[in-house]
Amino acid sequence: MAILKTFLYLLIYPGFLFLLVYSTFCEWFDRKVFARLQNRMGPTHTGRFGLLQPVADIIKLLAKEDIVPERADRKMFSVLPVIGLAIASTAMLLLPVWHFSLERPSPNSFPGDIIVLLYILSLPTLIFFLAAWSSTSFFSEIGGARVLTLLFGYEVPLFLAVLGPAIMAGSWRLAEIAHFFQQRPLLLLANLLGFLIAVICLQAKLERTPFDIPHAETEIVGGTFTEYSGKKLALFRLMIDVEMVAGAGLLAAVFLGGFPGGVFVGFVHFVIKTLFVIFLLSILRAVTSRIRIDQVVNFSWRYLAPLAVLQLFIILLLKGFVL
Amino acid sequence: MKIAALLPELLRHLFKKPATVDYPFKKLEVPKDFRGTPFLHPEKCIVCRACVRDCPAEAIDILTVNETEKTFKMIIHNDRCIHCAQCVESCPTDALEMDDLYEISAFSRWDLKAEWEFVKAVVKLKPQPSGTPAPAAPAASSSEPPAGGGSQPS
Amino acid sequence: MKYSVPIGPQHPALKEPISLRMTLDGEVIQDADIRLGYNHRGVEKVAEGKTYLQNIYLTERICGICSHSHSTCFVQGVEKLLEVEPPRRGVFIRYLVSELERVHSHLLWLGVAAHEAGFDSLFMYVWRDRELIMDLLEMISGNRVHYAINTLGGVRRDLDEGQVKKILDSLALLRKQSEYYLNIGAHEPSFVGRLAGVGLLTKEQAVDLCAVGPTARASDVPIDVRKDDPYGMYGETPFEVCTADTCDVLGRTVVRIKEVLVSYDIIEHLMRNLPAGPVAIRTPRRPKPGEAVARYEAPRGENIHYIKSNGTDKPERLKVRAPTLGNYAATVEMLKSGFLADIPLIFAAIDPCICCAERTATLVDARTGEEKTVNFSTLRALARERWKNAPLKKDAVWPF
Numbered sequence: 041m042a043i044l045k046t047f048l049y050l051l052i053y054p055g056f057l058f059l060l061v062y063s064t065f066c067e068w069f070d071r072k073v074f075a076r077l078q079n080r081m082g083p084t085h086t087g088r089f090g091l092l093q094p095v096a097d098i099i100k101l102l103a104k105e106d107i108v109p110e111r112a113d114r115k116m117f118s119v120l121p122v123i124g125l126a127i128a129s130t131a132m133l134l135l136p137v138w139h140f141s142l143e144r145p146s147p148n149s150f151p152g153d154i155i156v157l158l159y160i161l162s163l164p165t166l167i168f169f170l171a172a173w174s175s176t177s178f179f180s181e182i183g184g185a186r187v188l189t190l191l192f193g194y195e196v197p198l199f200l201a202v203l204g205p206a207i208m209a210g211s212w213r214l215a216e217i218a219h220f221f222q223q224r225p226l227l228l229l230a231n232l233l234g235f236l237i238a239v240i241c242l243q244a245k246l247e248r249t250p251f252d253i254p255h256a257e258t259e260i261v262g263g264t265f266t267e268y269s270g271k272k273l274a275l276f277r278l279m280i281d282v283e284m285v286a287g288a289g290l291l292a293a294v295f296l297g298g299f300p301g302g303v304f305v306g307f308v309h310f311v312i313k314t315l316f317v318i319f320l321l322s323i324l325r326a327v328t329s330r331i332r333i334d335q336v337v338n339f340s341w342r343y344l345a346p347l348a349v350l351q352l353f354i355i356l357l358l359k360g361f362v363l
Numbered sequence: 364m365k366i367a368a369l370l371p372e373l374l375r376h377l378f379k380k381p382a383t384v385d386y387p388f389k390k391l392e393v394p395k396d397f398r399g400t401p402f403l404h405p406e407k408c409i410v411c412r413a414c415v416r417d418c419p420a421e422a423i424d425i426l427t428v429n430e431t432e433k434t435f436k437m438i439i440h441n442d443r444c445i446h447c448a449q450c451v452e453s454c455p456t457d458a459l460e461m462d463d464l465y466e467i468s469a470f471s472r473w474d475l476k477a478e479w480e481f482v483k484a485v486v487k488l489k490p491q492p493s494g495t496p497a498p499a500a501p502a503a504s505s506s507e508p509p510a511g512g513g514s515q516p517s
Numbered sequence: 518m519k520y521s522v523p524i525g526p527q528h529p530a531l532k533e534p535i536s537l538r539m540t541l542d543g544e545v546i547q548d549a550d551i552r553l554g555y556n557h558r559g560v561e562k563v564a565e566g567k568t569y570l571q572n573i574y575l576t577e578r579i580c581g582i583c584s585h586s587h588s589t590c591f592v593q594g595v596e597k598l599l600e601v602e603p604p605r606r607g608v609f610i611r612y613l614v615s616e617l618e619r620v621h622s623h624l625l626w627l628g629v630a631a632h633e634a635g636f637d638s639l640f641m642y643v644w645r646d647r648e649l650i651m652d653l654l655e656m657i658s659g660n661r662v663h664y665a666i667n668t669l670g671g672v673r674r675d676l677d678e679g680q681v682k683k684i685l686d687s688l689a690l691l692r693k694q695s696e697y698y699l700n701i702g703a704h705e706p707s708f709v710g711r712l713a714g715v716g717l718l719t720k721e722q723a724v725d726l727c728a729v730g731p732t733a734r735a736s737d738v739p740i741d742v743r744k745d746d747p748y749g750m751y752g753e754t755p756f757e758v759c760t761a762d763t764c765d766v767l768g769r770t771v772v773r774i775k776e777v778l779v780s781y782d783i784i785e786h787l788m789r790n791l792p793a794g795p796v797a798i799r800t801p802r803r804p805k806p807g808e809a810v811a812r813y814e815a816p817r818g819e820n821i822h823y824i825k826s827n828g829t830d831k832p833e834r835l836k837v838r839a840p841t842l843g844n845y846a847a848t849v850e851m852l853k854s855g856f857l858a859d860i861p862l863i864f865a866a867i868d869p870c871i872c873c874a875e876r877t878a879t880l881v882d883a884r885t886g887e888e889k890t891v892n893f894s895t896l897r898a899l900a901r902e903r904w905k906n907a908p909l910k911k912d913a914v915w916p917f
Contacts, residue, residue: 182544259860334856335710
């Protein structure tokens with residue numbers, strides 16, 4: 041029975057099926073908000089309110105011809121999208137959305153899972169780089185180089201920002217951090233600065249405007265994905281959607297007090313909090329223009345990283361004198 | 364320099380009606396004098412061939428069907444037509460006019476061909492400012508209002 | 518590591534085919550080369566087989582964005598040959614369309630530049646406002662892109678009171694919105710940060726390389742045919758030539774934004790002082806043998822049409838110098854030592870209209886002759902050496 045339950049968890053909710061449905065919904069939400077911010081309509085006709093548009097896009101891509109460049113490393117080229125999607129979905133396993141009881145932890149909630157989650161979320165970047173490198177095109181190679189350069193920009197501020205709440209809660213376990221802030225919701229305000237930094241870094245991690253440099257279509261055509269088409273591109277797009285949900289979930293768990301209250305209330309918490317984070321990401325996308333790669337590195341090391349250190353300092357002071 | 368200067372404007376638009384139109388389902392109206400596709404009033408055509416001469420795209424043909432019965436055939440090749448309405452302007456008897464349709468695509472260029480077979484009309488020419496009849500006049504343009512055009516002081 | 522990246526002939530940043538070959542060192546451009554000739558349509562040859570009246574519509578189709586500027590420039594030249602003067606009301610309406618076109622072209626450019634910079638919100642807002650101008654043009658002329666309002670000796674359609682009122686109403690709305698959005702766009706740090714200091718073209722270079730239009734004016738070279746060689750009613754219309762001295766893409770943006778606002782003023786002036794009378798006069802079909810040159814300030818810069826007549830109703834020769842062609846040489850200079858990320862912006866900043874320029878694709882090919890021995894850059898170096906010490910002819914008179 042317990043095994044059946046675990047399988048149910050893994051496959052239906054909050055596992056694979058829920059993840060796919062919810063990530064397409066999140067893409068729809070992002071597109072709709074982005075369009076409405078720009079006085080446009082956004083997806084309208086596929087399904088009610090265009091809800092099925094991301095699904096339709098993916099189905100359409102799946103039906104398209106699949107081309108592998110002649111000079112590309114065939115195996116690597118083909119297997120990367122699958123690995124990428126698997127990695128992004130694995131990240132979801134570690135989110136404390138599964139009603140973890142602190143006394144009887146399930147195997148996927150353990151001290152240090154926040155570190156594992158952060159590292160798993162870093163892996164897609166590597167996948168992008170490898171994908172770009174193995175497709176042997178000028179534009180992909182430039183895109184791949186930019187992916188790695190971008191990584192140096194946002195990774196450290198993101199880690200520093202997420203470190204803050206963990207230090208405050210005195211735990212490396214996501215469920216415990218969430219539980220700590222559920223007990224003392226006011227302390228969340230102390231992390232406001234860290235939350236904003238993390239949102240900006242998540243935007244960079246997802247390579248969305250203003251950080252869509254690796255696949256800036258007006259400069260380097262498709263960038264990383266120039267040579268990808270058909271099924272593989274569909275998997276990559278799904279992977280980015282899943283990564284968005286997982287990233288938003290991480291931020292919601294660490295900065296917004298997690299998802300308390302069992303399966304059903306926790307579900308509502310999860311949806312509202314992740315959509316809030318995605319809404320912020322959409323606004324950030326609408327309000328800015330793409331910046332250059334040197335400006336990104338400049339910006340993150342001149343402003344983001346020091347601000348993250350400042351946030352950490354504030355938390356240490358709070359922890360030392362107030363708590 | 365403010366940070367995120369566009370933000371209030373963006374948020375204001377979040378709850379406004381979109382500026383775009385749901386096109387194939389809702390259509391905008393074209394203005395009064397929209398230049399659509401030319402069509403012929405066969406009862407007015409005097410076969411002066413002014414339209415054939417002036418058409419920049421060579422889209423109008425007038426063929427003689429029967430010389431003695433004075434029947435003619437006008438073909439407008441809408442696949443070549445550039446919708447400039449010069450034929451309407453050149454026509455001395457207002458036999459050509461523009462409609463206001465704008466969804467005029469077709470699957471084949473032959474579907475775009477419009478034909479009229481008619482007997483040459485005997486119509487009194489409208490008076491020209493210079494007094495000469497239009498087909499013979501070397502006029503590139505006249506100060507007549509275009510067919511269905513706006514009011515024009517002259 | 519040095520490598521060369523082809524931008525074009527087909528590339529998402531270029532809406533029209535042109536080939537830019539960039540030699541890159543990392544992300545920095547070392548050298549740039551422009552190859553033309555992918556869009557040659559033989560318009561000038563076709564023009565020789567059509568009557569002057571038909572050629573109005575042909576020249577209009579040289580370009581899809583500044584269609585009115587080509588047809589107006591052609592009509593100006595033919596009217597010189599025919600020795601006719603269009604009536605004043607016709608002139609006012611002709612240049613009203615002209616200024617509306619300038620506004621729509623500049624707004625279009627601003628949208629494209631915002632898109633190239635990845636600032637899609639500004640792009641959407643600007644193009645939404647541009648739709649008002651397109652509606653006005655459709656109302657005046659009956660079509661949105663090819664207005665076909667010009668004819669020999671005037672214009673084809675008149676304005677009535679209601680239309681004048683509608684133009685003024687839309688203008689008031691547009692002015693409010695434009696000022697607001699342009700102000701906001703100019704204060705978005707990530708956007709301004711992308712534009713400032715990119716694609717430098719000094720004043721001397723702009724003069725040497727014969728840059729025209731907003732590209733030259735952004736390098737503080739106040740050239741504007743409307744002011745320097747007034748045609749139509751521009752001699753009596755109060756307006757100022759907009760310049761900027763930053764010499765970069767930001768300057769080109771600022772110049773265009775200022776010009777949009779100046780154009781609003783001109784349109785308002787035209788509408789308030791619209792004279793009564795006919796809009797067109799009858800003209801002969803055959804000009805006397807002779808030749809004429811017409812100059813016109815298109816949204817992208819100076820547009821030149823040369824027309825040679827041999828006494829028949831068809832021109833013997835039509836030569837078009839589109840403004841984009843005048844800016845190519847300057848573009849190569851701007852691209853050098855820029856970033857790869859700036860190529861689309863720099864190239865977009867001259868507002869290139871390749872279909873305008875491509876009729877005259879012989880610049881590179883014909884002048885270089887054997888491409889292998891003399892390439893474009895050495896040619897340019899030679900040309901610059903030749904003209905380096907030559908004094909500028911400040912009081913040069915156009916020879917006609």
